[in-house]
Amino acid sequence: xxxxxxxxxxxxxxxxxxxxxxxxxxxxxxxxxxxxxxxxxxxxxxxxxxxxxxxxxxxxxxxxxxxxxxxxxxxxxxxxxxxxxxxxxxxxxxxxxxxxxxxxxxxxxxxxxxxxxxxxxxxxxxxxxxxxxxxxxxxxxxxxxxxxxx
Numbered sequence: 001x002x003x004x005x006x007x008x009x010x011x012x013x014x015x016x017x018x019x020x021x022x023x024x025x026x027x028x029x030x031x032x033x034x035x036x037x038x039x040x041x042x043x044x045x046x047x048x049x050x051x052x053x054x055x056x057x058x059x060x061x062x063x064x065x066x067x068x069x070x071x072x073x074x075x076x077x078x079x080x081x082x083x084x085x086x087x088x089x090x091x092x093x094x095x096x097x098x099x100x101x102x103x104x105x106x107x108x109x110x111x112x113x114x115x116x117x118x119x120x121x122x123x124x125x126x127x128x129x130x131x132x133x134x135x136x137x138x139x140x141x142x143x144x145x146x147x148x149x150x
Contacts, residue, residue, distance in 0.1 A: 042128045049103040049119035050150065053135045056105055056117055060137075070110040070137065103133075114138075 064070050102125040108116040114137040121128050130149035134142045141150040 042125060045102040045125050046128060046130060046133070046149065049105075049121075049133055052103065052105050053117055053119050053133060056107075057115075057135055057137075060107075060110070060115055060117070069112040070115045071112060072110070108134075 060070055063072055101122055103119040103121055106118045106120055108118050110116075116134060116136045118135075119133040121130075121132065129145055130147060131144035133149065134144070143149040
């Protein structure tokens with residue numbers, strides 16, 4: 001008796017061409033998804049810097065309530081951001097909790113009647129389109145890029 005192989009019982013695998021097509025499609029999808037992912041991560045770091053600026057502004061307001069002036073030992077100080085603990089006028093500075101600094105908080109100017117604080121991007125965050133975030137004593141928010149990043 002002769003063995004016959006029918007097409008229904010024959011086991012087929014994938015050809016090399018089919019595997020290459022799948023790899024090309026996966027590469028295209030990954031190249032489209034990566035920029036969106038990195039943009040999302042940068043926006044989340046920017047949100048943490050905004051929080052850090054607001055917490056620092058709150059500390060400056062607390063300092064002003066006690067001393068009737070924004071001036072103090074902080075003028076010109078650069079502080080790592082975002083804060084993971086409360087900021088107090090006693091000198092406790094905001095610290096980045098995970099060891100990677102994305103922004104540096106800086107009190108650009110402080111006098112008896114006002115202040116300007118900045119969150120300056122560093123490292124990979126320096127590629128963010130918004131640039132440096134600025135907040136002053138009136139609550140005016142802006143970025144050096146001119147776009148609406150708040």
